[in-house]
Amino acid sequence: MRILQICSEYPPQKVFGLGRYVSDLSRELATQGHEVHVLTNSLGGVGKDVLDRGVQVHRVEFPPPPMPPTPAAPLLAFNVHLQQRATSLGLEGLGNPEVVVSHDWLTAIAGARIARRLDLPHVWTVHDTVHGKRFGKLEGMEDGVSHAVELWAMREANLILVNSTAIAEEITRVHGADPVRVELLHPGIEPAACMSHQSEERLAAFRSVLAQQDELLVTFTGRLDLEKGVDTLINAFALLKSRLPKARLAIAGRGVLRPTIEEHLKKLHLEREVTLCGYLEGQVLRSFYQVSDIQVCPSHYEPFGLVALEAMAVGTPVVVSGTGGLRDIVSSTKVGRRFSPRNPGELADTLYELANSPGLRRQIGEAGRKHVLQQFAWSVLARRAASLYERQVEAKKGMAV
Amino acid sequence: MHIAVDCRSVHPRMGGIGRAALDLIRALGARSRGHRLTMIVAAGYVGEISVKGVHILPVEGAMIDERFDQLQLPGILEELGPDVYLNTTFSVPAVKTTKVQASIVHDVVFEDHPELVEPGLCHHLSRWSRFAAEQADHVLTVSDHARGRLEHVYGIDPARITRIYNGIAPSCFDDPDESELRRVRAKYSLPDSFILYLGTLEQKKGIVELLSAYRKAGDAGLSQPLVLAGGKGALGFDLDLQIRNAGVAGRVRASGFIEEADKKALLKSAALFVYPSLYEGFGLPPLEAMALGIPTLVSDQTSLPEIVGNAAIVTSVHDASEFSQALVRGVRDEIFRRRAATAGPARAREFNWDRSADQVLDLCERLGGN
Numbered sequence: 001m002r003i004l005q006i007c008s009e010y011p012p013q014k015v016f017g018l019g020r021y022v023s024d025l026s027r028e029l030a031t032q033g034h035e036v037h038v039l040t041n042s043l044g045g046v047g048k049d050v051l052d053r054g055v056q057v058h059r060v061e062f063p064p065p066p067m068p069p070t071p072a073a074p075l076l077a078f079n080v081h082l083q084q085r086a087t088s089l090g091l092e093g094l095g096n097p098e099v100v101v102s103h104d105w106l107t108a109i110a111g112a113r114i115a116r117r118l119d120l121p122h123v124w125t126v127h128d129t130v131h132g133k134r135f136g137k138l139e140g141m142e143d144g145v146s147h148a149v150e151l152w153a154m155r156e157a158n159l160i161l162v163n164s165t166a167i168a169e170e171i172t173r174v175h176g177a178d179p180v181r182v183e184l185l186h187p188g189i190e191p192a193a194c195m196s197h198q199s200e201e202r203l204a205a206f207r208s209v210l211a212q213q214d215e216l217l218v219t220f221t222g223r224l225d226l227e228k229g230v231d232t233l234i235n236a237f238a239l240l241k242s243r244l245p246k247a248r249l250a251i252a253g254r255g256v257l258r259p260t261i262e263e264h265l266k267k268l269h270l271e272r273e274v275t276l277c278g279y280l281e282g283q284v285l286r287s288f289y290q291v292s293d294i295q296v297c298p299s300h301y302e303p304f305g306l307v308a309l310e311a312m313a314v315g316t317p318v319v320v321s322g323t324g325g326l327r328d329i330v331s332s333t334k335v336g337r338r339f340s341p342r343n344p345g346e347l348a349d350t351l352y353e354l355a356n357s358p359g360l361r362r363q364i365g366e367a368g369r370k371h372v373l374q375q376f377a378w379s380v381l382a383r384r385a386a387s388l389y390e391r392q393v394e395a396k397k398g399m400a401v
Numbered sequence: 402m403h404i405a406v407d408c409r410s411v412h413p414r415m416g417g418i419g420r421a422a423l424d425l426i427r428a429l430g431a432r433s434r435g436h437r438l439t440m441i442v443a444a445g446y447v448g449e450i451s452v453k454g455v456h457i458l459p460v461e462g463a464m465i466d467e468r469f470d471q472l473q474l475p476g477i478l479e480e481l482g483p484d485v486y487l488n489t490t491f492s493v494p495a496v497k498t499t500k501v502q503a504s505i506v507h508d509v510v511f512e513d514h515p516e517l518v519e520p521g522l523c524h525h526l527s528r529w530s531r532f533a534a535e536q537a538d539h540v541l542t543v544s545d546h547a548r549g550r551l552e553h554v555y556g557i558d559p560a561r562i563t564r565i566y567n568g569i570a571p572s573c574f575d576d577p578d579e580s581e582l583r584r585v586r587a588k589y590s591l592p593d594s595f596i597l598y599l600g601t602l603e604q605k606k607g608i609v610e611l612l613s614a615y616r617k618a619g620d621a622g623l624s625q626p627l628v629l630a631g632g633k634g635a636l637g638f639d640l641d642l643q644i645r646n647a648g649v650a651g652r653v654r655a656s657g658f659i660e661e662a663d664k665k666a667l668l669k670s671a672a673l674f675v676y677p678s679l680y681e682g683f684g685l686p687p688l689e690a691m692a693l694g695i696p697t698l699v700s701d702q703t704s705l706p707e708i709v710g711n712a713a714i715v716t717s718v719h720d721a722s723e724f725s726q727a728l729v730r731g732v733r734d735e736i737f738r739r740r741a742a743t744a745g746p747a748r749a750r751e752f753n754w755d756r757s758a759d760q761v762l763d764l765c766e767r768l769g770g771n
Binding site for chain 2: 203209275280287
């Protein structure tokens with residue numbers, strides 16, 4: 001099959017993690033024999049058109065100078081630029097696609113327009129919604145524009161791919177999308193890329209920076225913002241600490257809440273017990289997952305929850321809040337533990353139970369690892385994506401006949 | 402090949418380790434052999450810095466900064482992508498993200514004499530030097546004495562350790578002019594003829610031993626005042642108390658911290674330079690005095706005899722009467738003093754950065770595989 005992906009970022013650029021999703025999916029599709037072209041931006045000139053492991057990447061300039069009056073405006077202009085680039089490349093330049101796939105509100109308009117002009121099916125992939133991110137309270141013009149584009153794309157697309165059951169529920173129940181046109185496609189991981197390949201000695205030395213050998217090391221990875229629920233985790237950790245003094249918490253990530261978190265820790269007299277690691281990525285992040293005894297994903301809102309997958313892929317047991325995509329990832333108590341969002345008491349109890357049973361942690365870690373390798377490897381998920389695209393291509397052909 | 406040299410030790414009030422790192426990277430930049438060179442510096446400490454032939458990478462980390470070393474540095478190096486990472490301050494990241502990791506371990510005073518080092522620092526240096534000794538691809542050190550101690554304390558395979566001496570900058574050999582001497586004399590109100598110690602004022606440097614030997618030498622008729630020049634060091638060393646205890650108040654002057662720009666004129670003004678340190682990895686200050694032809698006296702401890710050769714007086718510092726006789730000899734032995742004027746610079750010239758930089762490049766090429 002010949003596929004055109006349209007997205008707002010593509011590695012080496014990294015804004016929301018969306019770029020990595022599209023590149024992982026596209027590379028895997030190419031590996032499985034499909035022809036994939038990607039139309040994306042150059043973020044002010046970073047990166048050029050390249051052939052990336054079998055994926056042909058076309059880039060357009062974004063954002064266009066000068067700075068426009070509202071933050072949503074450059075995105076709309078960017079969608080126009082994408083359409084212009086598609087026109088100038090022509091059908092052949094785009095690899096004679098049979099299906100057009102766009103991602104989030106960021107490229108929905110360009111995806112729909114290009115598909116219509118080329119008379120192709122349009123698949124719109126939803127990673128999150130502005131309505132969900134703002135807990136149902138839209139603020140300002142930017143949110144209004146994003147939301148309007150999302151509602152429009154829900155009606156316009158031939159197929160809506162959502163990355164979790166929670167998003168499927170949200171867009172059908174809250175926004176009235178047609179359930180017949182909604183399908184689930186989880187994001188995946190590349191299992192081989194999840195391990196750090198550091199020696200035991202190196203991992204032990206790395207861990208010693210975060211906790212003593214006989215201390216329980218609880219970790220968090222993610223943006224320090226209101227969605228990710230670090231506040232719940234810190235309060236839970238304070239409760240845990242009163243019952244289990246030999247426990248440490250390490251927080252990896254950066255974000256607007258850092259000063260608030262520092263203040264909060266000081267108030268709880270936990271500043272020596274909790275390490276704020278800053279942003280970690282690559283080998284050091286993988287090592288971080290590997291040396292952790294329990295990884296917690298305490299999100300208040302989580303469209304998917306890649307962090308949980310990454311931790312599980314190296315055999316680290318996870319405790320997640322029962323929200324969004326985390327419910328799909330931790331689908332049973334065998335593969336991880338869930339607690340009610342914003343409930344530090346329940347989280348502390350769960351941590352305490354796991355803290356007292358290394359055997360249980362090992363068991364959950366191992367079952368979790370097998371679970372994600374079987375259900376969430378890109379090799380499996382790209383096959384599902386291809387068959388979902390294929391159905392649209394067939395349906396379109398059927399209509400033409 | 403791309404070589405990243407971690408120079409977070411370089412800052413406005415840097416000590417010997419920072420000086421050595423800066424001189425090394427300058428020499429490397431001057432003779433890069435076509436290799437790409439990156440100098441990692443601490444953004445908070447170094448303002449504008451430029452080194453010819455070297456790319457500067459400011460980072461948000463200090464010289465002794467475990468969290469930065471272990472949590473942030475691996476990601477920075479993974480993104481930078483050098484073939485060789487050379488740390489100049491004892492440690493390497495546990496999470497390895499470069500093909501080659503090497504570290505300069507200058508000495509192991511924190512293993513041999515932990516009581517001479519501030520406890521937090523001692524713990525850090527001991528932990529990460531041991532880690533580097535066990536895990537880094539290669540360890541560099543700055544004297545045969547330090548190499549011997551590293552082999553003994555950590556059991557490093559001799560094939561994984563290389564001794565490369567520090568050097569001394571060519572400018573160290575140029576005499577300061579008369580106006581410069583007058584300026585510095587006035588600035589620090591220096592006496593006409595004096596004995597000088599220049600360095601950190603702390604236990605480790607043998608200051609207590611020097612004061613008691615100086616008292617004895619005074620009893621034997623030595624009249625020159627003693628100037629102790631340098632900032633306060635570790636462990637709350639109480640210089641005033643030590644001076645009073647030795648009964649030499651009034652004959653000893655503490656000048657406070659000396660600006661880099663004033664050092665040469667200060668050295669050149671001294672009748673005798675004394676460096677009674679109890680523990681050194683290398684020992685740059687006596688070489689700087691010797692480069693100017695100033696008669697120099699050092700302790701017989703650790704690397705110092707190896708560095709000064711027979712161009713300086715070497716004395717026991719634990720034996721106060723031997724030490725005091727050495728002080729008297731340093732000031733009065735005219736044959737020694739005349740010889741010091743030529744033998745000192747000759748010895749100092751044997752330590753040059755160009756040769757050391759060549760040895761570092763040879764090593765990097767060998768480790769990096771080209």
